Amino acid sequence: QVQLVESGGGVVQPGRSLRLSCAASGFTFSTYAMYWVRQAPGKGLEWVSAISYDGGNKYYADSVKGRFTISRDNSKNTLYLQMNNLRVEDTAVYYCARDRHPMTMIGPGDVWGQGTTVTVSS
């Protein structure tokens, strides 16, 4: 079935790095834009980053621009989020999500992963 599974979360000190992965299955990964969305403890959803189906277009929230890098490997059906210079305020559950339609880039759609938790603490 259509599925997204995130991994790579953990506890890390401020200033360190972490790489999240999102493994896709059950659909043609290479035709869908993908997104990272996070949710800090007790807070609302925050869009983090987006990448087009072919990786040619990437977008970032102002809060992570210059520190986070989104990428994808369509041969491995996997989405990544490289997070550098982590801050305490980056502590959150990180979700990956698929666009609603193939070959478009209009926002997180109907397929989401279960989330992976990142805790930044000294």
Next chain:
Amino acid sequence: QSALTQPASVSGSPGQSITISCTGTSTDVGGFHYVSWYQQHPGKAPQLMIYEVNYRPSGVSNRFSASKSGNTASLTISGLQAEDEADYYCSSYTSGSTRYVFGTGTKVTVL
């Protein structure tokens, strides 16, 4: 890019209808037909309830409907049920460099 504005909480009795508003600007909600609504139960991933302003994905109850007028989008839940108690978020495509924005979220309570 500021978050879209939603009421912090909305409540209703079983069987009633409630409406959640989502207010943005002409550069997001008012400028595009790409407004979505998500339901999130505690500890769970968000679930898409509405896309492109007023379309329901298959499997979503027709008790959920949505619309947009100017810079404000709205989600209506009819025949409120206990299982509808959750957090609801709107989101929109934007013309800004960040491209997407979520609403502040609304906690729906079934009395």
